[in-house]
Every structure is written in structure tokens, then in C-alpha cells.
Amino acid sequence: MGGDSSSEEVGLDLLQQLELILEHDKLIDEVGFVHPDQFPALNEGPSSSLSPVCILGQSAADILNKDTVELHVVQYDEKVFWNKDHKLAISILVLPQLYNAALNAYMDANRRYKQSIRSQINKGSFDDANCGCDFDQFLESEVLKHTRALLILSYDFKSAWNSRKLVLSRKQELSLFVDEFQLSALILSYAPKSEGAWSHRQWTVKMIAEKVHDLQELVKKESELVKNIAEKSKMNYRAWNHRCWLVLYMTESQVLDELNMSRKWAELHVADNCCFHYRRRLMLRILSNGDVKEGGEKPFNYNSNVYAVWKELQWNKLLIQRYIGREALWIHRRFLSQCWIKHFANNQKSSSPHIEATGLDDFLGEEFELMNACLNTQTDDELDDYQSQAKHAVSYILWISKQIPSCSEVKLQERLKEAVNFEDLFMKYPERLMLWKKVLV
Amino acid sequence: MDELESDKHVKYILSIEKKKDDVEALLMEHLRINGAYWGLTTLDILHKISAVDPEEVISWVMKCYHEDCGGFGGNIGHDPHLLYTLSAVQILALFDRIDVLDAEKVSIYVAGLQNEDGSFSGDMWGEIDTRFSYCAICCLSILHCLNKINVEKAVNYIVSCKNLDGGFGCTPGGESHAGQIFCCIGALAITGSLHHVDRDLLGWWLCERQCKNGGLNGRPEKDADVCYSWWVLSSLIMIDRVHWIDKDKLTRFILNCQDKENGGISDKPNYAVDVFHTYFGVAGLSLMEYPGLKSIDPAYALPVDVADW
Numbered sequence: 001m002g003g004d005s006s007s008e009e010v011g012l013d014l015l016q017q018l019e020l021i022l023e024h025d026k027l028i029d030e031v032g033f034v035h036p037d038q039f040p041a042l043n044e045g046p047s048s049s050l051s052p053v054c055i056l057g058q059s060a061a062d063i064l065n066k067d068t069v070e071l072h073v074v075q076y077d078e079k080v081f082w083n084k085d086h087k088l089a090i091s092i093l094v095l096p097q098l099y100n101a102a103l104n105a106y107m108d109a110n111r112r113y114k115q116s117i118r119s120q121i122n123k124g125s126f127d128d129a130n131c132g133c134d135f136d137q138f139l140e141s142e143v144l145k146h147t148r149a150l151l152i153l154s155y156d157f158k159s160a161w162n163s164r165k166l167v168l169s170r171k172q173e174l175s176l177f178v179d180e181f182q183l184s185a186l187i188l189s190y191a192p193k194s195e196g197a198w199s200h201r202q203w204t205v206k207m208i209a210e211k212v213h214d215l216q217e218l219v220k221k222e223s224e225l226v227k228n229i230a231e232k233s234k235m236n237y238r239a240w241n242h243r244c245w246l247v248l249y250m251t252e253s254q255v256l257d258e259l260n261m262s263r264k265w266a267e268l269h270v271a272d273n274c275c276f277h278y279r280r281r282l283m284l285r286i287l288s289n290g291d292v293k294e295g296g297e298k299p300f301n302y303n304s305n306v307y308a309v310w311k312e313l314q315w316n317k318l319l320i321q322r323y324i325g326r327e328a329l330w331i332h333r334r335f336l337s338q339c340w341i342k343h344f345a346n347n348q349k350s351s352s353p354h355i356e357a358t359g360l361d362d363f364l365g366e367e368f369e370l371m372n373a374c375l376n377t378q379t380d381d382e383l384d385d386y387q388s389q390a391k392h393a394v395s396y397i398l399w400i401s402k403q404i405p406s407c408s409e410v411k412l413q414e415r416l417k418e419a420v421n422f423e424d425l426f427m428k429y430p431e432r433l434m435l436w437k438k439v440l441v
Numbered sequence: 442m443d444e445l446e447s448d449k450h451v452k453y454i455l456s457i458e459k460k461k462d463d464v465e466a467l468l469m470e471h472l473r474i475n476g477a478y479w480g481l482t483t484l485d486i487l488h489k490i491s492a493v494d495p496e497e498v499i500s501w502v503m504k505c506y507h508e509d510c511g512g513f514g515g516n517i518g519h520d521p522h523l524l525y526t527l528s529a530v531q532i533l534a535l536f537d538r539i540d541v542l543d544a545e546k547v548s549i550y551v552a553g554l555q556n557e558d559g560s561f562s563g564d565m566w567g568e569i570d571t572r573f574s575y576c577a578i579c580c581l582s583i584l585h586c587l588n589k590i591n592v593e594k595a596v597n598y599i600v601s602c603k604n605l606d607g608g609f610g611c612t613p614g615g616e617s618h619a620g621q622i623f624c625c626i627g628a629l630a631i632t633g634s635l636h637h638v639d640r641d642l643l644g645w646w647l648c649e650r651q652c653k654n655g656g657l658n659g660r661p662e663k664d665a666d667v668c669y670s671w672w673v674l675s676s677l678i679m680i681d682r683v684h685w686i687d688k689d690k691l692t693r694f695i696l697n698c699q700d701k702e703n704g705g706i707s708d709k710p711n712y713a714v715d716v717f718h719t720y721f722g723v724a725g726l727s728l729m730e731y732p733g734l735k736s737i738d739p740a741y742a743l744p745v746d747v748a749d750w
Contacts, residue, residue: 095464103470107518157471158564159520165566199568206567235663237618244614273661277616280605284614327661331606338605399645431651434685439645 011101014094017076018102019149024074026182027086030189031152036091039082095153102150109142110163117170140167148183155187156196165203174211180204185225192233198242209249219249223258227265230274240274244281252289255282259308263315270319273328280335283308287343306344312336317370324377325388330396337367337400360404364412371397372419391429394420398439413441443696445726446704447733450719451489453704454480457716473516474505478528479720481535485744486727486735495536502529503541511543511550512564522564523554523576530580534747539584548586551577559594560612570611571602575624579741582631596634599625607642619650619659623672630679630740644682647673655690656709666708667698667718670725675739678728688729695722 022028034042074083082089090098116139144167147160154160168176181204184197191197205222209215226243230236247255259282266275287305313336320329345360374393377386397416401409422440426433457480460466469476481498484490504517505525512521513529526547533539554562554577561573574595581587601613602625608617609625622643629635650657650673656665657673670691677683697710698718705714706722724742727734738748 092464096462096467099464099467154468154471158515158522159471159518162520162564162566202568203566235660237616237660241611241615244610244616245612247614271662274616281614331661335605395649402641431653431655431687431690432649434687435645435648438685439641 007097008101008104011094011097012105014077014080014098015101015105015149017081018090018098018152019145020074021076021081021083021088022148022152023145025083025086025088028083028088029186030087031186032087032089032190033092033095034089036079036093039078039089039091042082042084042087042089099150099153102146102153106143106146106150106160106163109139109146110159113139113143113163113167140171143167144179151183151187151196155191155194158196161196161200164200168204168207174208177204177208188225188229188239192229192236193238195238198238202242202245205246205249215249216251216254219246219254222246227262230265230269230272234269235272235274237274240278243278247281247285250285255285258282259286267319270323270326271328273331276328276332279312280332283312283339287339309336309339309344313340320370320374325385325392327388327392330392333396334399337363338403341400341403360408364400364404364408367400368397368412368415368419375420387428391425391432394425394436395432398436402439410441442693443699443701445696445723445731445733446699446701447487447489449701449704450699450706450723451484451487451492451704453700453714454483454716454719455492471515471519472525474502474513474525474528474532475515476716477502478531479716481532482737482743483716483720483723485535485747486723486737488733488735490535495538498532499536499538499541502532505529511546511548520564521550523551523561523573523580524563526551527576527580530583531741531743534583534743537747542584544584544586548581548584548589551580552586552589555590555595559591559596559598561595571599571609571621571628572611572624574599575628578628578631583741587632592632596629596632596637599628600637603637607639607644607646617646617660619647619657619669619672619676622647623676626676626679627740627742635680638680640680640682644677644680644685647677647680648682648685651686651691654694655687655692656694657686657691664709665694667695667706667725668708668721670695671721671728671742674725674728675742678739683728692726692729692731695725698722 076083080091080094116136120136143163147164150157150160164180168180180200184194184201184204187194187197201222205215205218208218212218223243223246226239229239233239247258250258259279262275262279262282266272266279269275286308313333316329316333316336320326320333323329340363341360345363371393374389377389394416397412401412401416404412417440422436426436457466457476477498481490481493484492501517502513505514505519506512506529507514507521510521512523513526514521515525519525530539530542530547533542554564554573556562556569560569560571561577562569563573563576577590578587578592578595581589599609602609602611602615602621604610604617606617609622610616610618611621615621626635626638626643629637649661650659650669652658652665654665656667657669658665659669659672674683674686674691677686694710695706698707698712699705699722700707700714703714704719705716706719707714708718723734724737727737728739730736735744735746737743738745741748
């Protein structure tokens, strides 16, 4: 890495300032990388009450230059950092220096820490609690301090996350895990797709799950975090994947709660396929339990499953009619119909007083009517959304025709060919031409 | 129609190496070996791998090697991981220099990351993902060491990540994603297990990724992005359904994402270029048999003359 020694010294000073800020304002919940010209504007923000923080170490105080401000507590270069109300801004102009300093400090601390572990192993004293001497603790806190700074600058730096895992897995202190949640949440606040941060959170949950049996509260909080991040970061695959993964740890009643709570969110974000997939994940968990516990008294039983899928189908139809041309809604309907056909259609014994059509023919008839209604709402001005709606509706019926016995498939497609002019559709949607030609029997 | 600016892309790739101190470059340091693989493979597809000194590349790659465990890090001094180990092995394969490796040791590292249920952890810290199954299987296959793992279990795990829409996710129950689908289909293709796939159902999902502008997206409701020209297209080829999309429109979309002045390809028209999208754009064109390009193997993600050992 380039850079002369004076630039390295400046970098080191800045790193120390950053680490002090992080150490003394442990509640920082937002970081931004901005041009220093923007700092004054930050001061004029709506909440600019001064709130900092504690005492600066003596040695670092000596080296700070005249640009340094002293707020009765922490000192830092005001042209480089801005820290108020638990928000931190870092000047983009110093990032290379700061990064290199953090990298070198981390690499050095990590090397010494691993050396110390090796020498303990060689002495055969790995498990000896007395040996966790001051030096070892010093190195651990050095590793934690430098990785925190480095990861804030370069959040997918895998080795740095790993070093934190190493420290934590050797210490096995539950209280330390709180810091991991906080650091990863901080990073996710400005890098909501950070693989490193999500993966580290998953690892932390797994570690806690090894020690604590009741994970309900933790799972609930994790799920809420995803919800909040998904609000700002649309279709965030990593975030929703975390939530899908959490389903493994949910109790049955939590699964039902999540299904209820995510409904409203989905209604407000009808184009977010991730949320609908999450609902599919939850529903499949319910359905799979239903298979085992058919007739049982648990919340997941056969009749309530039938009702749950039927209710979701009705709700989805409403959304399709209200929000025109949303692919995610049609994809969700494919899943629901597939479930309905597989689990319940033709199964008269499952009929519930709330549900009208249970047989396959009745069901397909209703779906066909839905498609027809969507085609007929098409207006002359051929708005994009209406065009998409027609495309998704036809695609949906074709797709469903492949999920049913071939005698029903032929019947359904014949009806479809009578209802729509495929030559017309091929012209309108050339990107679907090959597929549709292929699937039409 | 636009043409592929091959010479400019070559220049662009060679220039990245020289810009090591940019913030962007610094923040990519931890996965430099992936970047090297993308850049070098692109050069090879463009018939220009001779522009780099093999010895220099190989000696750098070997500095990322961890002799104690047999894995590779993303850069010198970085922890080993399957993602980086595969890139290292692929780079060595590009130069036909697998012989510099202790293949036995590397394959023991990879095989050691297989879990009881057949899945693979990315490294000793235990994150599981079908991406890592692909890395392991592709890597072991290049090293002729697939016998070191339980292939049947590995395949069953991948199959357990299949969704009702025919696609695949990271873990069982994960949302279908074109990148994950490539990994799963690639791994199944290499192990001769594509009979587990409903080709029509998956082909349907994949070809619905084609947007009006001709580009491909990675999931429903997303915008088209050049990288899916690789993930979706290679999967469609492996399951023999590539004729279900409009290749001319896709070709135009990729060519439209070129920086015609300085070289490089971006994710969307008029966005900033990067080596990742340059690779996927050129590789996508190669899959569509664009004239003048070497053909690339859809499963191994290496030029066919390399993969055909």
C-alpha cells in the first residue's frame, strides 16, 4: 500500500480519534460518509443539541492540531468527523488514509492475538482460565476495537468479522453478543445489503441459540429489524433471507403472529416479492405441520389450513384488482393456487362453511373469471400497467394449466384460446412469444 | 446495432490493476482474488490473456494460499473461504497451471467443509449457502477430486433448496434468485444430477426474467441488470431452454451498457462500469455465440478450451 510515513501518521491519528468517538458514544446508530463541506449543514439539522461524550486519552490529546475542537469531553478533528445525537459523519476525503490505518492496526493486532493463542495451545493451557491473563485481554480488546473501525469503513471485510467471532467464541460471554448486534445494526443502517453484517448476525443468533432455550424475544426483535430495514431498502434479498431463516427458530404461535403482522406491510408494498415470499415460507411451515398433526388441537390443523390458504387467495384477489399489473401479486397467486390444488381441491371432506368452491373445476372456473375480468378492464389508452396486468393474467392461467392433470389442462387451454387472441398477444408481448408458443398444447 | 468494443474493454481491465489506491479499489481489497478471476476470464474470452504475465499472477495467487489448511484468502493475509478458493483454482486453470497446487491438500480443505446434511459451510465459521455447494463442487471437479465428498448428500441438499416455483434459494425455504439458481444448476450439472430439475417449470421462471428492454432481471419486480445475462442465461443453457428468450434483444441490451469511450460494462445503460459487470456482459455475449469471442462453459464459468481438460 502506498503512502509516505507522514501520511501514515496522520492516518493513525485519525484512526485513534475515530476509535475514541466509537468508544465513548456507544449509542451511535447512524454513520454517513460525506464531504466536509456538508458538516455545517448537519449542525443546522433539526436536532442539534450537543450531547458528547467522555474523556479523551492523554496521549491522543497531545497530537491533535489546531483544527481540533474540544467539547468538554471528546476531541476530534472537526474537519474530519462530526458526532452529535449519536450520529457520526466521516469526511470522504480521508477515507483512504483512515482505511489503511485501520487495516494495518487490525492486521497487527490480529497477528499478535493469534500468536498468543498458538503459544497457549503449545503450552497446553488453552482451557486454563487463569491463563486468560491481562495481555490476552488487552489483545482481545485491541482486535475488537480495530475491527469495529475497519468494518465501519469496509463492511464486507470477512477476515475482520471472523476475528470478532474468534474473540467471542473463546470468551463465551453472552453480554458481549449485544455489541455484535449493535455493530451489525449500525452497519446495516447505511449498508442494508451488507452480506458480512447479515451473516455475522446469523452467526450471533446461532451462538446464543446454543446457550439459551427461549429465543422468542430475540427472534421477534430480529424480525422487526428486517421489517424496519426493508422499509428503507426495497426488495432487499439478504434482509428477507435473514427473516426466512428465522422461521426455523419460531414457535407455532410466532409463525401465526408473523403471518398476521406481515399482512399489512405486504399491502403497503405490493411490488415487494420478498415479503410475499416470506409469507409463503410461513404458510409452508404451517402446511407442513398440518400434514403431521392432522386433526390435532394445535393451531395448525387441517381445517384452519384450508381456511388460511382460502383467505389468502381472497385477499390476493382483492390486491390484484386494486393494484394493476403487479407481478409479485400474480406470482403469489401461482403459489396459492398450487397449494390449493395440491392440498385441498377435490377434497370434499375439508369443506368449511366459509368456503364456496372446493372442487378443481369450480376452482379453475373462478380463476378463469378473474383473468377475464383483468383482460376486460383493459382501456383503449393501453397504459403500461394494464398491459402488464393482461400479460400476467394470461401467464397465470397458462402456468396453472401445467399444474393440473392433462385432461383438465386441455379443457382450460381450450377455454383460454376462445377467450383471448393469442396472435394479438404475441405481437404485444414479444418477450413471451417463445415460452407461450411452447406451453400451448 | 452497437458493436462490442473489445479493445477498449481489454484496456479497461488492464487499467484496474493500476488504480490500487482509489477508495473503490481499497474497499474491494478483501475480494481481490474474485476480481482477478473476473478480469482474467474476460481477457481470455476476448483472446487477450497474453497481455498479462502469468508468473506474476500465479505467484500472487499463491501468496493468498494458506498452507496450514489448504484454502485461499481473498487477498494476501486474508482468511480462507470457499468463494476465494474457487476463484484461485479457476485462475490457475486459466493458465493451465493447476500443477502448482497441492491438489490433495486443497481438496481436503474443501471436502472438510461439507456438513452432515450434505450442505457446505463457506469457511470454519459455519455459514451455509448453496453458493458454497457450487464453489466446492466446481472446485473439486476441476481438481478431479469429487470422490472426496458425499456427492449424493450434496445433491440432496441442493434439491432441498428447490422452491415450488422451480427456482432455488440460499437454504431450504429461501426465495428463488437467479444467482442461487445458477449455483444450484451448475452444481447439479457438474455432478450429472439435472434429472432432479423440472426443466419446464424452472425454464418458465428463468425466461420470465426477460424485461421489456431485453435485459434480464434476477427476481420478479426487479430491473434488468447485465450480471443476470450470465446467471440466467447459463442456467437456461444448462437445462436446454435458452430458446425461450429473445437473444437479439438481450444482446442489444448488453451492448447498450458499454462505456464506448473508456471501456467496461455497467449494470444498466449509462451507469458506472466495473469489472464484475464487464465480465458478466462479455460472458453473456459469449454464451450467445457473439462473433469473435471464445465460448465459455456455462457450468464451470471458464472458457471451454480451459474447462475441456
